[in-house]
Amino acid sequence: MNTIIANEKIDDTKLARARDIISGLYSEQPEYIARGCGPFMAAIYDENGNLIAKAANSVMHDKCSHNHAEMNAIRMAEVALNTHDLSAYNLSLYSTAEPCMMCLGGIMWSGIKSVYFGVPSAVVESITGFDEGFKPNWMDEFKKRGITVYGNIEADAGAKILKDYKKLNRIVYNPKRK
Numbered sequence: 465m466n467t468i469i470a471n472e473k474i475d476d477t478k479l480a481r482a483r484d485i486i487s488g489l490y491s492e493q494p495e496y497i498a499r500g501c502g503p504f505m506a507a508i509y510d511e512n513g514n515l516i517a518k519a520a521n522s523v524m525h526d527k528c529s530h531n532h533a534e535m536n537a538i539r540m541a542e543v544a545l546n547t548h549d550l551s552a553y554n555l556s557l558y559s560t561a562e563p564c565m566m567c568l569g570g571i572m573w574s575g576i577k578s579v580y581f582g583v584p585s586a587v588v589e590s591i592t593g594f595d596e597g598f599k600p601n602w603m604d605e606f607k608k609r610g611i612t613v614y615g616n617i618e619a620d621a622g623a624k625i626l627k628d629y630k631k632l633n634r635i636v637y638n639p640k641r642k
């Protein structure tokens with residue numbers, strides 16, 4: 465059992481729902497990877513448990529460096545709800561991995577109220593070689609902004625998918641640095 469990290473007192477109901485949703489995303493991932501997507505997925509639900517958006521990482525497929533799963537899901541939710549400001553909808557974002565530094569910005573500006581993630585960035589980086597960026601105290605910073613965060617949810621199952629992805633020898637996208 466992976467130890468849950470959170471920036472509020474853990475609510476068992478929220479956590480149980482997050483385990484179900486993130487496990488569901490893990491089970492769908494191989495299908496998306498087979499279609500050329502990267503090994504990350506995200507979904508956005510409203511407070512009544514309705515699915516608003518679901519997406520995979522499509523950076524390589526779309527030739528767009530912004531198209532991480534979380535960013536794709538936020539864009540889809542904003543289109544679906546016809547607004548740039550999701551804050552009135554009390555939405556939760558579920559991601560198979562800890563959001564990178566870009567996605568933290570995207571989440572902050574979108575008005576998403578809660579974030580639940582699977583595999584922590586340090587584990588993602590050690591398995592895949594992706595650079596998740598620098599994110600000092602981000603869970604505390606989100607708390608200050610009224611965004612709750614739970615992480616390390618079913619992370620071993622998520623790590624297995626990343627290990628399987630690595631075996632495919634696909635391109636691991638990182639910009640050149642010199």
Ligand SMILES: [Zn+2]
Nearest residue numbers: 532563564567
């Ligand atoms: Zn990202």
